[in-house]
Amino acid sequence: MVHKIIKFKNxxxxxxxxxxxxxxxxxxxxxxxxxxxxxxxxxxxFPVLISDAKKLHADIxxxxxxxxxxxxVSKMTxxxxxxxPIGVVMHPCQIRALVELVKLNQAKLDNIVIIGVDCLGxxxxxxxxxxxxxxxxxxxxLESLKKKNDEVEKNLxxxxxxxxxxxxxxxxxxxxxxxxDIEKEVLIEACxxxxxxxxxxxxxxxxxxxxxxxxxxxxxxxxxxxxREEFLKEKSxxxxxxxxxxxxxxxxxxxxCRQACPICYCKxxxxxxxxxxxxxYKFLRKAETKGxxxxxxxxxxxxxxxxxxxxLSCVECGLCEQACPNEIPLMDVFIQVAENxxxxxxxxxxxxxxxxxxxxxxxxxxxxxxxxx
Amino acid sequence: xxxxxxxxxxxxFEPKIVGFLCNWCSYAGADLAGTSRIQYPxxxxxxxxxxxxxxxxxxxxxxxxEGADGVFVGGCHxxxxxxxxxxxxxxxxxxxxxxxxxxxxxxxxxxxxRWISASEGQKFAxxxxxxxxxxxxxxxxxxxxxxxI
Numbered sequence: 174m175v176h177k178i179i180k181f182k183n184x185x186x187x188x189x190x191x192x193x194x195x196x197x198x199x200x201x202x203x204x205x206x207x208x209x210x211x212x213x214x215x216x217x218x219f220p221v222l223i224s225d226a227k228k229l230h231a232d233i234x235x236x237x238x239x240x241x242x243x244x245x246v247s248k249m250t251x252x253x254x255x256x257x258p259i260g261v262v263m264h265p266c267q268i269r270a271l272v273e274l275v276k277l278n279q280a281k282l283d284n285i286v287i288i289g290v291d292c293l294g295x296x297x298x299x300x301x302x303x304x305x306x307x308x309x310x311x312x313x314x315l316e317s318l319k320k321k322n323d324e325v326e327k328n329l330x331x332x333x334x335x336x337x338x339x340x341x342x343x344x345x346x347x348x349x350x351x352x353x354d355i356e357k358e359v360l361i362e363a364c365x366x367x368x369x370x371x372x373x374x375x376x377x378x379x380x381x382x383x384x385x386x387x388x389x390x391x392x393x394x395x396x397x398x399x400x401r402e403e404f405l406k407e408k409s410x411x412x413x414x415x416x417x418x419x420x421x422x423x424x425x426x427x428x429x430c431r432q433a434c435p436i437c438y439c440k441x442x443x444x445x446x447x448x449x450x451x452x453x454y455k456f457l458r459k460a461e462t463k464g465x466x467x468x469x470x471x472x473x474x475x476x477x478x479x480x481x482x483x484x485l486s487c488v489e490c491g492l493c494e495q496a497c498p499n500e501i502p503l504m505d506v507f508i509q510v511a512e513n514x515x516x517x518x519x520x521x522x523x524x525x526x527x528x529x530x531x532x533x534x535x536x537x538x539x540x541x542x543x544x545x546x
Numbered sequence: 547x548x549x550x551x552x553x554x555x556x557x558x559f560e561p562k563i564v565g566f567l568c569n570w571c572s573y574a575g576a577d578l579a580g581t582s583r584i585q586y587p588x589x590x591x592x593x594x595x596x597x598x599x600x601x602x603x604x605x606x607x608x609x610x611x612e613g614a615d616g617v618f619v620g621g622c623h624x625x626x627x628x629x630x631x632x633x634x635x636x637x638x639x640x641x642x643x644x645x646x647x648x649x650x651x652x653x654x655x656x657x658x659x660r661w662i663s664a665s666e667g668q669k670f671a672x673x674x675x676x677x678x679x680x681x682x683x684x685x686x687x688x689x690x691x692x693x694x695i
Contacts, residue, residue, distance in 0.1 A: 413651030418694050443604065463613075467694045474611050478604045481646055506649065514645040518638075532642075535634035537624060543640050544624070544633075544659050 175363040176386075177377040184356060186315060190348065191231050193361070193375065197260060198226040202371045203286060204257035207245060209235055216302040220245055222259075233262050234350070236295045236314045236329075241435035241492055243270035247280040254283035262288045264295070265341040266332075266490035269523020270435035272343050273486040276530050279438045286371060289341025291350040293318055294326070294333035297495055304328075318355055331504045332491020335401040340390050342524065346372065352389030360386055405512060408505045418473065420506060423499035426472040430503060433496035436483040444475050480510060485531050486522045487511040561615035561681040563590040563674075566605065568598045570628040571663045572620025578667030586671035587678040590618060597621070598659070599632025603643040606657060610647075613690035616656045616681040620670070623661040633661065653684055 181189040197203045205224040208231040212219060218235040220242050242263050249255065263271065268289050274280040293314045296304065304310045317325040326334060341347050345368030349360035360380060363369040411420055428444060431437045449471045459466060487507060494503040515521060518531040567573040573594045579586060595601055598621025606617045619640070621633035637659060644654045658677055662670050689695055 412649055414688055414692060414695070415651075417650055418692060422694075459612075463690070463693055465693045473695050474604075474608055477607050477611075477646055477650065481603045481607065481642065484646075485642065510645060510649050513648070514642055517641055517645060532635065532638060535631060535638055537634065540637050540641050543644070544637050545661055 174383075175369050175372055176380040176383050177361045177363075177372055178353075178358045178380045179361060179377060180358045181356075186355065186359070187232060187234065187311065190233060190359065191229060193377075194231060194233075194260075194262075195226040195229050196375045197371065198224070198229065200374045202258065202374050203260040206231075206260045206262065207242065208260075208262040209233055209237070211235065216305050217298060231262070232311060233290050233348070234293065234311055234314065235301075236293060236310050237298065237301045238264060238267075238295045238330075238490070238492065238495075239298060240433065241270060241490065242267045243274055243280070243435040244438075246271055246285060247274045247435075247438065250281040250285065251279050254281035255285060258284045258286055260286045260288050262290060263341070263344075264292050264490075265289060265339055266292070266336070266488050266523075267435065268341050268343055269338075269488035270490060272523045272526055273436055273488065273530070274438065275526060276528075277436075277438060277486070282526075286346065286367060287341075287344045288346045288348065289344030290348045291341070292333070292336065292339040293350060294329040294336070294339070296328060297330050300328055315355060318350065330491050330495060331404075331502060332489055332494065332508075335404040335504075335508065336397050337401065337489050339393060339397060343526065344368075349386055349390075351393050352383075352386035362386075401508075405509060408509055411506055411509070417506070421473055421476055421501065423501050424472045424476065425499060426469050426475060427498060428475070429496040429498060430493035431479055433492040434479075434483060435488070435490065435492065436486045437479065439482075443478070444471065449474075480507065484511050484514050485518065485520060487515075488523050559682060559686055561589050561678060561686070562613070563616040563618055563677060563681065564609040564614045565590040565592045565618040565620065566595050566598070566601045567592055567618075567620040567662075568622060568628075568632075569594055569596050571622035571626065571661075572598075572670065574664035575620070575662040575666045575670040578664065579671045580667075582667050584667055584671040586674040589678045589681075590674055597627065597629050597632035598636035599627070599629065599634075599639075601636060601639075603639055603646070606643060607646070610650075610652060610656065610687065611689060611695055613687055615684075615687045615690075616658070616677060618673075618677060619657070619659045620662045620673075621659070623663055626661075626663065652687070652689070655680060655684060656687070 179189050179193050205222055207220055207222050209218040210221045211232045218232045218237050219239050223229050246261055275282055301310050345365045347362040349362055353359045363372045491504050520531050598619055601619050609617050621636055627633045640659045647654050660673050
């Protein structure tokens with residue numbers, strides 16, 4: 174691993190990191206960058222694909238995740254690998270999602286340089302836009318990195334509060350915020366051969382001592398995993414038919430969660446088909462047996478079915494929850510089931526590109542208690 | 547006395563079981579049970595599928611949410627799958643489904659996965675007897691009472 178540092182000019186974190194990114198484009202090591210940039214209104218930051226270094230005013234630590242960047246990479250590479258190197262600046266959860274999409278044959282990593290950024294957490298779209306009027310959300314988060322601020326933490330999306338791992342894995346280059354003296358400098362880490370080659374082309378100071386970083390990474394991981402455990406414990410009571418039906422009470426079957434989910438990639442979803450429409454007499458028969466039933470009648474089946482199809486690859490990015498128009502706190506249930514199901518198969522999504530997804534492999538002598546007693 | 551017995555019988559709960567049987571083994575096994583005139587409870591409604599591995603958990607969930615008291619999935623014995631490994635994959639899917647059933651609060655004993663070969667007509671009948679008895683013990687599917695699901 175190679176460690177380098179970006180020294181900030183005039184205490185300008187965002188500007189100095191941008192200079193580094195511009196450098197990558199100018200040296201020709203990367204042909205384009207997929208990176209978050211604030212819209213002219215500055216109310217949100219959206220991923221942009223940028224090839225003109227002069228036009229780059231990225232905001233890579235803007236605490237917002239409008240849509241899945243993994244899905245964007247999939248959009249660009251699922252038919253054909255990129256012919257030229259593209260750098261993709263991603264949140265750790267999105268790198269995990271991208272790894273899953275590669276395993277599902279929905280993206281190709283050739284010529285994709287993953288630049289992971291330590292995640293300080295993200296706000297929901299609305300919170301971010303509201304905050305903008307008062308104080309810049311990016312500054313707010315950087316301040317909270319220096320000094321623990323519970324108020325800021327509480328406003329983060331649930332998924333970020335109980336993040337599985339805010340440090341990128343499987344990235345070529347990591348921009349390390351944790352453990353860096355954020356007033357002055359930020360650590361850049363090359364994790365792969367490819368990443369090393371690219372970093373070598375840019376003039377940066379070498380950093381030999383990464384002890385601070387290691388310590389901070391360990392600390393934040395412990396802190397998050399403790400929070401996650403508490404969360405799991407707190408929400409473990411959402412179980413059983415009554416509680417689950419109540420939990421999904423507000424579901425209007427709009428399928429936004431599926432649309433936002435990086436893992437839900439099916440071109441044709443069963444729930445878009447007319448499988449659940451049928452002749453009137455069938456509905457009548459059901460009404461006569463039950464007395465009454467809720468319409469549309471497939472919303473819980475949709476939730477459970479979707480859960481069943483994607484939960485082993487769930488990277489807990491919480492985009493489903495952000496997309497819900499009725500603010501159902503989906504993560505409360507999904508993290509729970511993901512934790513149990515993934516543990517059952519000893520599988521961690523996004524961890525290892527070579528590891529196959531559990532539903533396509535098997536061992537002859539496993540789970541024998543399920544088939545035959 | 548005999549009248550009382552009759553009334554008890556009337557009230558006895560008869561479970562509805564949806565059975566997904568693989569074309570190559572379990573369905574042939576059920577066929578054999580029929581042609582050999584082996585008696586088994588009529589509680590199971592059989593749906594023929596090409597392979598136990600083709601039974602998406604969605605089929606099972608839908609049956610349960612629509613009020614089926616039990617779901618039976620029958621496949622070839624391990625190593626005998628017509629498509630080489632469909633039954634092993636069915637078994638993995640069942641493990642995953644059990645996790646979701648737990649969250650849903652349904653007993654996982656309502657969903658059975660069993661291996662029945664084409665020659666095991668007797669085993670098919672016995673399994674149906676066992677399953678019907680087990681589901682009778684569990685009682686009706688609680689979801690059937692809910693109108694908001």
